[in-house]
Structure formats: structure tokens, C-alpha cells
Amino acid sequence: AAGVIQSPRHLIKEKRETATLKCYPIPRHDTVYWYQQGPGQDPQFLISFYEKMQSDKGSIPDRFSAQQFSDYHSELNMSSLELGDSALYFCASKMGGIYNEQFFGPGTRLTVL
Amino acid sequence: DAKTTQPNSMESNEEEPVHLPCNHSTISGTDYIHWYRQLPSQGPEYVIHGLTSNVNNRMASLAIAEDRKSSTLILHRATLRDAAVYYCIEGYSGAGSYQLTFGKGTKLSVIP
Numbered sequence: 001a002a003g004v005i006q007s008p009r010h011l012i013k014e015k016r017e018t019a020t021l022k023c024y025p026i027p028r029h030d031t032v033y034w035y036q037q038g039p040g041q042d043p044q045f046l047i048s049f050y051e052k053m054q055s056d057k058g059s060i061p062d063r064f065s066a067q068q069f070s071d072y073h074s075e076l077n078m079s080s081l082e083l084g085d086s087a088l089y090f091c092a093s094k095m096g097g098i099y100n101e102q103f104f105g106p107g108t109r110l111t112v113l
Numbered sequence: 114d115a116k117t118t119q120p121n122s123m124e125s126n127e128e129e130p131v132h133l134p135c136n137h138s139t140i141s142g143t144d145y146i147h148w149y150r151q152l153p154s155q156g157p158e159y160v161i162h163g164l165t166s167n168v169n170n171r172m173a174s175l176a177i178a179e180d181r182k183s184s185t186l187i188l189h190r191a192t193l194r195d196a197a198v199y200y201c202i203e204g205y206s207g208a209g210s211y212q213l214t215f216g217k218g219t220k221l222s223v224i225p
Contacts, residue, residue, distance in 0.1 A: 004156075033213075035215075042200070042215040042216065042217060042218060043151075043157060043215045044215070045212055045213070045214065045215075048212070056212060058212070090156045090157070092156070092157075098211045099145050099162065099204065099211065101147075101159035101162070102149075102157075102159065102213065103159070104156030104157045104158065105156055106155065106156055107155075107156050
């Protein structure tokens with residue numbers, strides 16, 4: 001079965017650079033979530049989209065922005081990167097139904113040097 | 114902030130049942146309890162969810178207390194592959210979407 005695809009899987013950037021993470025949800029899934037998981041930490045909700053519209057914001061820094069495109073893929077744009085942005089970034093997708101399970105991707109590991 | 118409380122870690126012998134407890138004393142009447150697990154170096158994986166009554170699926174069982182202030186995830190026969198961090202999550206209906214707020218989770222170790 002198709003799963004959530006994230007690219008790239010690994011990314012190394014310097015401080016103050018920008019990064020773009022991509023997420024391709026499972027076909028027919030209409031909701032995308034982004035999470036950040038720092039080293040030794042638990043996943044923290046960043047932002048979500050439903051039918052290409054932002055539906056909720058969590059602890060997402062102002063330096064970050066995200067959008068969902070017409071083909072339902074989503075991109076997380078991160079600017080002025082800081083050392084503390086080094087983390088695993090997970091994308092999850094869900095189909096309809098408010099309580100339906102979220103399917104998580106394998107994550108993108110971002111390292112900021 | 115996460116509203117659930119779980120033990121930091123638990124151990125189980127392989128092939129034995131495992132009962133993972135969770136307290137969610139402030140849960141509202143309409144919020145579901147969700148369980149996800151995260152294997153090392155992987156994204157979280159759905160396990161089970163429920164509202165009031167006990168739930169079963171191919172992975173586990175979820176026993177929810179009558180007052181809904183606590184629940185227990187039951188793995189009927191632990192395998193080495195079940196070693197993971199298990200998150201008990203109180204679903205939250207935010208302004209626009211249904212959110213999962215991950216807490217600290219329970220790290221389950223399975224002993225061969």
C-alpha cells in the first residue's frame with residue numbers, strides 16, 4: 001500500500017540558510033500535518049492543512065511557513081535556520097473522518113551546522 | 114500541552130502480555146483516546162483509539178475505564194518488534210482540525 005513520502009530524507013544546512021521539506025500524502029488523503037521531533041524529544045505539532053487550506057497552527061516559528069498544493073502535496077519552508085532547528089520533521093496524512101488515524105511518513109532529518 | 118500521564122518506561126518478557134497504563138483525568142466527554150507507537154528511527158505508527166467502550170484490533174486492545182479518566186493498552190503477546198515508545202494521546206478538536214498532542218510516552222523494552 002502507498003505510504004506517505006517525504007523528501008529529502010536527510011538534509012544538512014548551515015546557519016541562516018533556508019530549507020524546503022516536501023511531503024506527498026497517501027492518495028485521497030485530504031489532511032496533512034507537520035511535526036517536529038528534536039533529539040530525545042517527543043513529536044511536536046507544527047501546522048496542518050485540510051483541502052489545501054491551513055486548518056491549525058501549533059508551535060511553528062514565524063521563520064517557518066508551509067502550504068498545501070493543488071495535488072495535495074505539502075511543503076514546509078524554513079528560513080534563517082538556527083542550530084535548534086536540527087530535528088526530525090514528520091509529515092502525516094489523514095483521510096476525511098475527524099477521528100481517523102494519521103499515517104506518518106519516514107521523516108526528514110535536518111541537521112543545521 | 115499534553116494532558117496524559119504515562120510511566121516513563123516498562124519492561125516485558127517476550128511472548129508475555131503487556132499492560133501499558135495511561136491517566137487522562139481531564140478528558141472531555143467527546144475527546145477520543147489515541148495510542149501511537151514509535152519504533153527507533155521511524156515515524157509514529159497508529160495502534161488503536163477509542164471513546165468509551167473497550168476496543169480491539171489486530172495489534173492490541175484498549176480498555177477504557179468507566180469514568181474515562183484512565184485507559185490501558187494491552188499487547189496480548191509481546192514480541193521483540195513491539196519494543197518502542199508508546200504514546201497515549203488525548204485528541205483535541207482545535208480551531209480548525211483534530212490534533213494529536215504527543216506527551217512523554219512509555220518506552221517499552223521487550224526481553225527475549
